Amino acid sequence: MPHAVVLGGSMIGAATALLLERSGWQVTVVDAEHSRLRDDDVTHRAGAPHAVHAHGFMSRTRVELTTRLPDVWAALLDAGVEEVPLAAMVPPSLHDGGRPGDDDVTSARMRRHVTDRALARALDRSAVRLVEARATGLVLGSGKALPRVLGLGLADGSAMTGDLVVDAGGRRSPVSGWLRAAGIVQPERHDESIARYYSRHYRVTGGRPPLNVGFADVHRFACHVQLMFLGDSGTAMVALAAHDDDPVLKTLRHAGAYDAVLGANDAFAAWREVLEPTTDVFCLGAFDNRMRSLVADGEPVVRGLSQLGDALATTNPTRGRGVSMGLMAAGHLADVLAAHEDKDDVALAFEAWRDRVLAVVYRECAATDVTASRQLSAGLAGRSIPSNAPAVEIPEDHAFTAAELERAAGLDADLFRVFLRATALLDDDRRVLSPEVAADVRRVLDAAGPSTPDRPRPTDGLHDRETLARLLAPWQ
Structure with missing residues (x-):
């Protein structure tokens, strides 16, 4: 043996x-x-x-x-x-x-x-x-x-x-x-990455509001990203990702600062009402x-x-x-x-x-981290740049781009499944690159017409670095 x-x-x-x-x-x-x-x-x-x-x-x-x-x-x-x-x-x-x-x-x-x-x-x-x-x-x-x-x-x-x-x-x-x-x-x-993570575990004490992105609740700001995943046995986990060198957001290691940032996110208010912390804040420094x-x-x-x-x-x-x-x-x-x-x-x-x-x-x-690093670095400098990380790797000479696939997936149930199987790592044979999928993407996009540009992101509240710094000043 x-x-x-x-x-x-x-x-x-x-x-x-x-x-x-x-x-x-x-x-x-x-x-x-x-x-x-x-x-x-x-x-x-x-x-x-x-x-x-x-x-x-x-x-x-x-x-x-x-x-x-x-x-x-x-x-x-x-x-x-x-x-x-x-x-x-x-x-x-x-x-x-x-x-x-x-x-x-x-x-x-x-x-x-x-x-x-x-x-x-x-x-x-x-x-x-x-x-x-x-x-x-x-x-x-x-x-x-x-x-x-x-x-x-x-x-x-x-x-x-x-x-x-x-x-x-x-x-x-x-x-x-x-x-x-x-x-x-x-x-x-x-491949370098500069994101530091701050996580905390919670007990869900009441009815669960809807999640805003499939099986997660995600909020993107200029200087940080907030994510929440539901766990087993009536639990939840929140993670805040920030630039590893951000002196303001390093205060998130303090429970009070962590609560303050979650509390300032109005879109998360319904969830805050039903979350009771069960751990301290855990910090994970950036690793490549x-x-x-x-x-x-x-x-x-x-x-x-x-x-x-x-x-x-x-x-x-x-x-x-x-x-x-x-x-x-x-x-x-x-x-x-x-x-x-x-x-x-x-x-x-x-x-x-x-x-x-x-x-x-x-x-x-790695491609996602490149974009995330650029966004967090821009936020650290007081600027904001759009997200352009491809959810799925598509060759440059392919019949459609990653952005076109993602848009088509939001319009067609079959392509949504193709897209989700690829992002969920179920597409070992790379069906996403097949001629059949290419034809479906083109058909759906041609029927939909030109896309509407994303609305500008608001610049107040958590999106404004000065406001964020004032919010966290007690823990500096």
């Missing part, structure tokens, strides 16, 4: 361990904080500081869990997780009674720590071995042409060896640094987008190692895609391991999928 050593027992590491164990592997999970994953409360973990922040779980997360780990999904439903069907996200003008395949587009309302807890308890029921220890390095063997990762060195001086090491250690994983120290050059793409590879020039750079989750592709939370991307990668790794006996074939097959599917998702996230 082959043995896999998984570094990291949080969401992606735990899911990977369960998938491999159920595929016939012996699995050991190494995580220094694993016992804390069973906590019932929202608690900060040094290895995953983002886990306490607001999370929106996309349809692809639910698809991966329901199809690959149905017992975990059942446990989440028992824990109070709510499913949000497509009908709840479709604009009223496009309601058509439903279509085959709509179930895939169901998203979920749940908090991150509830998901971690369900996976940790599933590990407890499995044959996976759990080792609560800190990894200190890679155990490397010398190959004829390439080095091979044989296992992990642990803080007590021992080693945990196996046939495959899976790095699911998150964006702070030390594995890429260990590879560099060993002289192993790993390809990496790096990174995507790594273990293949260079068509050949693996090392054997015996795979990277998943944020260790493979770290994306700033702007698009809320990290969990879905991680579960997609975990599932695909299990698939290619089952299909290929040669470990080099596994690396190359996984890389081909990474380039075809995951890299597209990553580039969309």
